[in-house]
Structure formats: C-alpha cells, structure tokens
Amino acid sequence: MSVTSKSTIETKPRRASPGRWWMKPGHGSVSWLELALLVACIALVVAPVPHSYQDVINITLLWGGVALSWNIAGGYAGLISFGHAAFFGIGAYTSTILLVNYGVSPWLGLWLGGIFAAAFGITLALIGARLRGPFFILSTLAAAEVVRIGALNWTSLTGGAEGLWITPTKSIANMVFASRSAYVALVLGYAIIVYLVSKAIERSRYGLVLFAVRDDEDAASAAGVNPLTARTGAMGLSAFLTAIGGSLFAQYFQFLDPTYVISPELSFQFALLAALGGLGTAIGPALGAIVIMPLSELLRSYLGAAFQGLHLAIYGGFLVFVMLYLPGGIASALERSTGRSKETP
C-alpha cells in the first residue's frame, strides 16, 4: 500500500491551479506557450532546412509523440512501463510486414498495428492488475523482452536479426515520400494528435478517474471507480498511439531490427523523455522531447567523435540531477522560474 500511495510525483490539481498566464490554458483554449511551440514546429516543417537537421526535427517530433503516448499510461494512470518499445515494435513490424509481404498500404497497416499493440497492452495491464510499484515496472520489462526475443527468433516473419527493409518505391499510397518535409509534416501531425488526445484526457472525467487511480487506488475504488477498467483503458490507448509512432518510424527509416526497435534502451528512452519533461501533464513530455532531443543530437555531433559516450554520460548525470532536485521535470522548473514575478493575485 505504501508503495502506491507514494508512487506519484505530486501534480497540481488541474482546474484550480494558479498557473502562469503563459502556460495556463484559458477556458478550454490553448496557452501561449503551446501556441508558440506549434508555430515554431510548423515553421520548421515549412522552412528549407538542411537534411541533417530535418532528421533531428523528425526524430524530436516522433519521440515527442511517443513520450506523450507513454505519458498516458505512465503519467496519467501511474502505470510506469519500461516495455513500451514492445508496442512501438509491434506497430512498426505490423505495418512493415503488411507492406513488404502483402502490399497493404501502411495507411491501413498502422491502424492494424495499433490494434495489435492495444490488445497486447490490455493483456499486459490485466497480467499486472494486482502489481504495484516496482513489480509492475519489472513485468513490463519482462513482457517486452518476450516480444523482442520472439521477434528475433521468428525469422520467417520478421527477418530475425537481419531485420526488414522497405524498398523505397515512392508513392503516397506506400507512405514513401520523395521529400523529407512530407515525413516531417506527417510526424508533426502525429505529435499534434497525440497532444490533443492527452489534453482531452486531462480535461475529461476519464482523466480524473485515471488521476484518482494513480494517486490512491484503494480510495478510488472505494469511491466507486473501477481501477481495472481505468488501467486497461489507459494502457490500451497508450499502446495504440505508441504503435502508430512505430509505423511512422518504420516508414521514415525504412529499416527495422528487433535489437533496436524493441530494445529495453528504447523503452527507457520513451519513459525518460516524459519524466525529464514532467510526468502527468501534456506539456511535460512535449517539452522533454523538444529540449532533450536536439540538445543530445547537438552534444553527440560535437563530442561523439572525440569522446565516445560522453554525451550520454552527460545525459545520465543530468537525469539524476533533474529527478532528485526537480522531480516535476522541465515543465515545473519553467513554471517555477518565471512564475513568481508574473503571478496574478
């Protein structure tokens, strides 16, 4: 019991919070910060940026979308998962196998991948229905390992360790575009949709149910909330959205192998971006990806050649620091640092 009641980072009550004017959504509208981020992202998609930067923008937006999807389970419902790479991989492999072997368009395949992943996510939530705290985390890690080893050994379907290639025959139906801008626009669309879904959950009754289950499962169920439906729903939706991100990843990089796409490291990455940005809010994971991804790419390009591993060591140290001293992540730090002077009485 004590594990659950301690299990969440303190999050402010949503509606009554004395937020900052530039982060605080008005009545059902978007905040200035969100609007500015949106304009900046659209500008980056439209502007003629060099290819290498477009890769960075693309991966930032994609990882942002996946971190937001992770946040639906991990941040809202308190189901900390270190196995989301399994959902990502299921999405990526489903759409790619359908495209390569059966000629099914990824525009259809991504939905199917999402449904498979959602089914798997719901199963996982049911398996872990009784598990709390670290036990749930470890079970997601183990489940993802089962998927990874399965994909590695089911060679006839997944190509095993050699991976799967999408041969680029450019057509919109195959979701293989001539220009990178088209991919970036697509991924931006994905990120925006996941963001809007997150916002919608935050404001809905269902969101309140999730927060209640996260903060105190026993109290929530005493108040008439069914924790099981809340948990399965959040995990299913989170898995579904993550899998769509996986399909988009496959279409952009046109190569898949289980050792990367379903690796525990990737699962950690999704969780860490959300945690660094700020769990349990929509803006948190988005900020996490927007701040961390370009920075880490930048560090890698400057330090990667001379000191192998240094940029990730910095990342690890930063993570330790943020978690210990700013457990609300970048979002809460921003709010705190600029908030004081601008607080309206």
Add this chain to the structure above:
Amino acid sequence: MTTFGQLVFSGLLIGCIYALMSMGLTLIFGVLRIVNFAHGEFLMIAMYGAWAVTAFLGLNPYVAIVAVVPAMALFGVVVHQVVISPGVDKPHLVLVFATMGLSILMQNVALMFFSADLFDVPPMFDGQSVIIGPFFFKAELLLGFMIAVFCTISLRWTINSTYLGKAIRATVQDSEAAMLMGVPVPRIFMIAFASGSALVGLAACVMMPLFSVFPTVGLNFVLIAFVIVVLGGLGSIEGALLGGMCIGIVQSVSSYYIAPAYGQLFFFVLFLLVMIFRPEGLLGRKGESTVGIN
C-alpha cells in the same frame, strides 16, 4: 539420463552464481524498498575492477576479491550519499528514474574509459574440470557455487544473530518505530546499500573468469537478476538462491533441448507466470508492499 543430470547440476551451479549477483539487489530492496536500476552497472564496474586487478597486478581474480569488495562497498556509500539518500523520502518514481540515469551515466563513463571492446581474464584452472560421479563440472563454477552458498549462510547469520542484523530487521519491519527506539535508520540504509554493492563486487570477481566484460554487460545480467529476485520473492535472501537455481536449471535445460535463444524466452515467460499467479514470489510474504527481509 546422465546428460539430463549433467544439465541440471550445471544449471544449478550457474544459477547459484546468478543468485550471488542478485543478492545485493534483493538486500537493497528489502531494506530501502527501492529497486536499484543501476544494479547491472554496479556489476559491470566491479567486473572491470576485477579485470584491472588481474591484468595489471597479475593476480588471480579470486584474490582480487580483497580489493574489489571494499572498493565496491565504498562506491556504494558514495552512491548512497549522493543519489539514494536525497531521494529516499520522495515518491518511488524519483529513485526509479534517478538510478536509471545513474546506469546511463556509468555505462557511458565505462565506454569512454574502456571502449566497447570485450575484456576477459585468462582461464584459472587450465580449463580443468572437477569430476564427481558421472558428472563433470568446471572448477570455476564449483568455486562460485561454494562462495554463493557461503555468502547466503553468512548473510542469514548476520541478519539473525548480530546486533546489526537486529537493527536491520527492526528497520525493515517499521522504520519509524525503529528510529524511535534509537536505531540510526539512515545509517542502516547506508550499510545495507554498501553491503549490497559489496556483494555485487564479490559476484563480479566470481563471474570474471566465466564471462567477458563490456560497458553494456550489465543489462543482460540485470534482467536475469530481476527475474531471480522476483521469482524468489523480492527482499528474500533464500528466495534469491532458490530463484537463481530455478533460472539456472531452466536456462541450461532449455538451451540444450530447444535452442539457446529460447532459454531466455523461457525465463521471462516463467517470470510473467509468477507475476500472475504468485506476485509475492516463491518465498516472499503475501502482500507485495510488506515484502522484507525476515
């Protein structure tokens, strides 16, 4: 039948070595109630330590124990003071992610110093086997097995029969009441964390003659360790030994009869089954949050 027996006994031996590697994890969880996600990286740096002592001083890795174990205990104290202690009163997520960050940090510092190459130590006993009845055992495995069993017994003895052990048990049962009775709880936490790290150091010296070391070696082993401690009951010392033996046997038998790759698959499936049907583990107490060393 001899083959099967051989597989079971070899699995048992390697399983005990895995158990030794997991004992630090279960001890730390039992006392501090945190899962150290950097556990694998503790093992990794301790293995580098054992390798360095062997390579630069020309000592036997088993002799390296006298250097590596105190060094790891000291390292444990430092990590406890810098990372664990500031986060121990905060929501458990804080330390989940902080130890995760620590693991990324350690992995990449190792990468900077040692590159991604594999290091190993020369074989100890000229590859000789010990023959018991119809079975052959690698001498390193047998020695590791004995060290693991010895460790379990002495850890159990410490917890049951010493004053320190009594303080640890009091802390596990109710840290606030223990504090009121004059048990220095923060120091008990530090001692537990340092002992957990020292145990990892011991495990690393035992494992060095059997496995190669590289910066990401921890991930492979930490997944096994998680399975073992949950299987045995997170926080239970005998449980870790039992869990280790189960995993060792499952791995060795399924690798031989089916395929090495599926050995891993089996123990993760086993893990999920335990999570569904007996989440407190084989020897853990009912009600996960009350799991402790008892």
